[in-house]
Amino acid sequence: MARKFQPQMATGNDLFEGDVVYFTSTGCWSRDIGDAALAVNSEAADDLLARASAFPNEVVSVYLVDSAIDDRGRAAPAHFREVFRTRGPSNYPEHGRQAESV
Amino acid sequence: MYQYNDFDQAFVRERVAEFRDQVERRIAGSLTEAEFLPLRLRNGLYLQLHAYMFRIAIPYGTLNSRKMRQLAMIADRWDKGYGHFTTRQNIQFNWPKLRDVPDILDALADVEMHANQTSGNCIRNVTADHFAGAAADEIEDPRATAELLRQWSTDHPEFLYLPRKFKIGITGAPNDRAATKTHDIGLRMVRSSDGLPGYEVSVGGGLGRTPIIGKVVREYLPKADLIPYLEAILQVYNLAGRRDNKFKARLKILVNETGLDEIRQQIEARFAEKRAEWPPINPGLLAEIEAAFTPPVFEPAAPVAPVLSAGLRSFIDTNVAEHKQPHYAIVTVSLKPIGGTPGDATSHQMRVLADIAEELGHDDLRISHEQNVVFPHVPRRHLPEIYDRLKAAGLATANIGLVSDIIACPGMDYCSLATARSIPVAQEIAETFADIDRQRDIGPLKIKISGCINACGHHHVGHIGILGLDRAGVENYQITLGGDATETAVVGDKTGPGFAYDEVVPAVERLIGAYLDMRTEPGETFLETFRRVGMGPFKAALYEEVRSDAA
Ligand code: SF4
Numbered sequence: 051m052a053r054k055f056q057p058q059m060a061t062g063n064d065l066f067e068g069d070v071v072y073f074t075s076t077g078c079w080s081r082d083i084g085d086a087a088l089a090v091n092s093e094a095a096d097d098l099l100a101r102a103s104a105f106p107n108e109v110v111s112v113y114l115v116d117s118a119i120d121d122r123g124r125a126a127p128a129h130f131r132e133v134f135r136t137r138g139p140s141n142y143p144e145h146g147r148q149a150e151s152v
Numbered sequence: 153m154y155q156y157n158d159f160d161q162a163f164v165r166e167r168v169a170e171f172r173d174q175v176e177r178r179i180a181g182s183l184t185e186a187e188f189l190p191l192r193l194r195n196g197l198y199l200q201l202h203a204y205m206f207r208i209a210i211p212y213g214t215l216n217s218r219k220m221r222q223l224a225m226i227a228d229r230w231d232k233g234y235g236h237f238t239t240r241q242n243i244q245f246n247w248p249k250l251r252d253v254p255d256i257l258d259a260l261a262d263v264e265m266h267a268n269q270t271s272g273n274c275i276r277n278v279t280a281d282h283f284a285g286a287a288a289d290e291i292e293d294p295r296a297t298a299e300l301l302r303q304w305s306t307d308h309p310e311f312l313y314l315p316r317k318f319k320i321g322i323t324g325a326p327n328d329r330a331a332t333k334t335h336d337i338g339l340r341m342v343r344s345s346d347g348l349p350g351y352e353v354s355v356g357g358g359l360g361r362t363p364i365i366g367k368v369v370r371e372y373l374p375k376a377d378l379i380p381y382l383e384a385i386l387q388v389y390n391l392a393g394r395r396d397n398k399f400k401a402r403l404k405i406l407v408n409e410t411g412l413d414e415i416r417q418q419i420e421a422r423f424a425e426k427r428a429e430w431p432p433i434n435p436g437l438l439a440e441i442e443a444a445f446t447p448p449v450f451e452p453a454a455p456v457a458p459v460l461s462a463g464l465r466s467f468i469d470t471n472v473a474e475h476k477q478p479h480y481a482i483v484t485v486s487l488k489p490i491g492g493t494p495g496d497a498t499s500h501q502m503r504v505l506a507d508i509a510e511e512l513g514h515d516d517l518r519i520s521h522e523q524n525v526v527f528p529h530v531p532r533r534h535l536p537e538i539y540d541r542l543k544a545a546g547l548a549t550a551n552i553g554l555v556s557d558i559i560a561c562p563g564m565d566y567c568s569l570a571t572a573r574s575i576p577v578a579q580e581i582a583e584t585f586a587d588i589d590r591q592r593d594i595g596p597l598k599i600k601i602s603g604c605i606n607a608c609g610h611h612h613v614g615h616i617g618i619l620g621l622d623r624a625g626v627e628n629y630q631i632t633l634g635g636d637a638t639e640t641a642v643v644g645d646k647t648g649p650g651f652a653y654d655e656v657v658p659a660v661e662r663l664i665g666a667y668l669d670m671r672t673e674p675g676e677t678f679l680e681t682f683r684r685v686g687m688g689p690f691k692a693a694l695y696e697e698v699r700s701d702a703a
Contacts, residue, residue, distance in 0.1 A: 066179075066250050068204035107181040111199055129625055131201075131564060134573075138202050139565035141493045141575045145232055145247070146202045 058095040059086035059125045060102035061135070062112035070135045070147065071109055072125070073102035079109055081147070083136050086125035088117055163306075164261045167268065171195045172254035179251070196267025197253055200566050206248045208260060208267050212280035212298040212322075213241035215517040217506035222263040224502035230256050235502070237487060237495040239559060239608055240319075241279050241519045246566055268306065273314045275305035275386075281323040281330040282520035285447060286482050286528035288474040291341045292349050294324035296442045297378065300433070303441075304379055311386055315393030316401040318386070319358070322351075326639065331521060333357045333366040333641040334613060336403045337385060340639070342372060350374045355385060355415070356407030359607035363643045364404040367412050369419060377423075380430040384422035388415065448514035448529055453479040456532045464539045466588065467550040472535065475528075481535060483513075483527040484520070485542060486549040486557060490586045494560040494578050495523030504545040508538055521610075522559055524552065554591040555599060555664070556582035559610055563603025563620060564627075570603035572620025572627040572653075577601055580657045585664075594664055597678045600635075613637035615679045616663060617644045618656065627653045633663070633690055634682045645687055647694055659694055666693035 060073035061083075071079040072086035080086070089095040095114055102112050116128040127133040138146015174191045177183040183191075192198075196207040208223075215223075223243060227235050230252045231245040238244055248256060260266055278298045285293035301320060305311065311318070321335035332338030338354035351373045357366025373381055385403075392410070394400045407415050456479070459465050473482040485505065488494050497505070505525055509517045512534040518526035530538060542548040551557045558581060561567065563574030578601055585591055600614030604621075611617030617632035628650040635644030651659050664678075670689060671681045682690065 063199055065185075068199055068248075068250065069202060106185060107179075110185045130627060131570075131622075134564055135201055139246075139575075140573065141565055141579065142232075 055091055056116045056128070057119060057125075058089045058098065058114045059083075059117040060098050060112060060114055061086070061132075062102070062109040065108055065110050073098065073112075077101060079105070083127065083132075084120070084122075084124040086117065088119070088125055089114075160303075161261075161264070164264075164266050164268075167195070167266070168254060168257040168261055171257060175250060175254055190272070192253075194268070194272055195253070195257065197248070197250075198568075200246070200562075200568050201564070201570075202566070203247045204250060204253075205566065206245045206253060206256060206267065207238075208243050208245075208265060209277040210241050210243060210265075210519050211302050212278055212284065212295045213282050213519040213521075214280075214284075214295065215519065216515045217510035217517070219263045219265060220502050220506040220509070220517055222259060222265070224499035224506070226256055226259055227499040227502065234496055234498045236493070236562065237497065237519050237523050237525070239521045239523060239561070239610055240277060241282075241521055242277060243519070244562075246562075272312075273316050273318075274312050275301075275308065275314075275318045275320065278302055278305070279319070279321045279330055279335070279521060281325060281328075282518040282526045283329060283473065283482055283528060284324055284518075285445060286475050286480075287325050287327075287329075288476050289327050290325040290476070291343060292324045293445050293447075294322045294339070294341060296438075296445045297339070297351075297375070298322050299441050299444065300379070300438070301382070304382075311390065314386070314390055315395045316398070316403075318389075318403070320382075328637075328639040328641070329520075331610065331613065331637040331641070333639075334359055334610065334637060335366065336389075337382065338366045339378075344372050344374070348374065351378065353381065353385075355419075356404040357641075358402050358404045359610060359612050360402070361399055361605050362402075362404065363607065363612040364408065365641045365643060366404075367407065369412065369416050376432065377427060379433065380426035381419070381423050383430070384419045384426050387422055387426075388418045392418075447476075448516070450477050450480065450529070451531055454531070454533050457536070459536070461536075463543070463548070463550075464536055466592075467539050467548055468535060470550045470554065470592070471552045475530075479532050481530050481532050483530050483535070483538060484552045485525040485527070485547050486551050487524050487547075488551060488557050488578075488582065489546060489549045490551075490556060490582045491579050492582075493575050494558055497525070501545050501547055504541060504547065508541055512538055522557065524557070550588060551591060553596045553598070555585045555594050555597045556591060557598075558582060559598075559600040559614070561602050561609035563601070563609075567603060569606060570620070571605070571622040572603050572629065574601040574603040574609055574618070574620055577618060577620070577629070577653075577656055581660055584657055584661060593674070594668070595674070595677050597664075598637075599660070610637060611635070612643045613641060614644065615682070616660060618660075621650065623650065629653070629656045629659075631656075631659060631663075631694070633687065634679065636679060647687070647691055649695075662693050663690055666690055 075087035089098040118126040118128040120126040137148040321332040322339040323330040324341040353370040354366030513527040514529040558578040560574040560578035564570035601618040602609035613635040630650040632644030
């Protein structure tokens, strides 16, 4: 039996700032993971990556990654590496994305 | 300190101008990311998890107050007010913006610093004993040789595209504080039978995926033959090193696959040719370099007041080492405060260190591969004042060489290659053993932590090594025991199955508890006990308790 398809999102880093961004369903980039567009099958994932890769002078290091879905149906990190990318370094709570949410 | 000559200065400025142009073209979109990536790496600029990271070379770990203040200025102006000192005697800034990097490079060039050869498949920043020029056990200051190697290797046309990165470590003392045997080439100063200083040359050391201790390829090499001999090694490697497989491309694999005797013959054959064609090193140039490393003018011996405060006494016991001059001392400043990030210093702390060095320490500062800062030349009479000033800046932690003096790489808090975190593990171990009396009772113990197989945290050569891995989407930590980075270097042995994130600190506690139970007397160190009893009893302590917990 084929493995159930894990929803995917496209993420990368801003060329100028270097910080983490997510590709949204409206075709632009957001700093909020909840805005990330979700691909629910492999064709949609290919298409998502192709669209996300169309900004070579704004966003770099673009890749697809497994996404979880939170209780409001929005994208959420599945792997711990992606959890850390939504926050920033654990040794300085005042640095990185986590600093903005406090 | 070595001062740039006009050639060095023009070269560095040219490189900055070139990179400024490249950044502009990248921003304008005329350079693609694929084209830009190798260019930014050549200039020390990496993209990490949350931001760019900028790595600056500190050749052979030597700084003065002017350079240190400039690093503090860079931290404040273009970063978040701190810097991270690494196991390669570099400093990293974790939050630079792409547009600012050319300005940072210019600010570095103002104080004769740069970020060249901190990445890529070239000869990297040469690392040296952080006590160079000061240690009581030293034969000669190795930094003149290190500087010669820097000049020789900088943009050496033949060696810019080696099969892989290439690291050289050097020490002028028989006691190896520079972990030279973990380098592609390790140079350890020894004397010939007639007393002349030269080098014992090891090749093929390296940590990472396949940890190997360097093997001695030449027991004694006269100093004058160093460059032709190293060229011979590099040429053998450049021709035969495996370019087909990144994981097999380091010199260590070539040495292992070819065999030491065969490699030695190849090197010696090349060396014979090189030596014939290589002009002797310009004695004027050599004298100029050596003059840059002449010792400071030491003050005359003066009476030293008895040490009364317990804090100072404990600081002197752990953080102060013997100097060549009996009335001087070498002071190691710990960048491992309990609960802090190993290797981090704030801009304020950098300025305090610069001031102390300038006013009380012959304006000399070193960065150790153990991520601490060293004042190599301190008159003993200044120790109380230095201690007080360090203490006021949160820099007087008296833990050098003890359980909380942990090496930890940035791991998954910063590094995009990481498979797990390392910094919080170090923080928790240090907090668990915060009590300084307990630490001193445990005695010398080196814990080293890496956040992935690349081993920047040197875990293989830690007495206790910890490697963070990703096991099916969960952080898992593998422990090794009995590693050693000194002249008796050895790679540690794996204990067995790894531990979950919240099981690591209890595991370390069990290991240390087992050591305390087994040592014959308080003077027997962790490593000595391990060497005496072997893995068995430590393994039993490590895993049996887990089993009984589960039962
Ligand atoms: S060991 Fe791995 S995680 Fe740690 S700094 Fe090196 S590459 Fe990054």
